[in-house]
Amino acid sequence: MHGTVFSVILFLFIYSSEAQDSSLLTLLKEQDKPSTSNVSATFKATHIANLQTVESPAKGDLNFIIMHRFGKINDGSYNFFGLDNATLRLGLDYGITDRLAAGIGRSSLEKTFDGYLKYKLLRQTEDGKMPVSVSLLETVSNYTLKFTDKTYLNAKYRTTYVSQILIARKINRSVSLQLAPAMLHFNLVPTSKDNNDVFAATVGGRVKFTKRMSITGEYTYLPSGQINSRDVKNSLSLGWDIETGGHVFQLVFSNSQGMTESQYITRTTGSWGKGDIYFGFNISRNFTLKKK
16 A cells, blocks of 8 residues: 555535526526535635645646744754754645646755645535535655665655545635545554554644734644654644735744654654744745636
């Protein structure tokens, strides 16, 4: 099994079509009926903090994202409360169609490369017939950090696969929620007590308090017994989103240093109670490469 652990999810829709009628009465009745158009902007960015959202670039759009995390706040004044240290991820996301997107990224943490495919399976409609949006996400990551004492670590052993189902609902103009169960497959694990296949689930959301500002948050639950480490914590991230035209600027506070799925889900060691908080930001910029 190489990460694609979810079976094909198929939902059948039947949208009733209504014959057009030129009479004034029919037109008035049609105006009273709720719209069947898709709900837009469930989230304004492709990430809440570390968690990917159901959103993806439109067909022909290229999204450039910078994800930056400083060191831990409790590093003290000598390290300027973490600002002397930094971890960075650069990513490019492209809309192949309005439903299918692909992305690549590079993180400085363990010199990790990642790639993904995201497909919008279902889209929430304004009339309520489809109450949620659902996207399928498949990612792969490979770290390239060299270990002189572990020459056997070739590309195969350094690779992790992640399958996620992103289920989101825009409750109203201000509130959106998302649930994201995930299955991870590690080609190589540290000990025989560590599972190659790991299950986790993340819940996240945003609350808009002005037209262009939102408070966001996400929490990952990693059931115990899957990873043989007492240091692993559940990831908790809080953020403040600011929309500025073509940019989305996100301030982030997290106990996770890593920003890829395999890192923040299973390798978070920071404790909020001890001040192991990584302050940082995400910046997204969208470019339209093809005329609509």
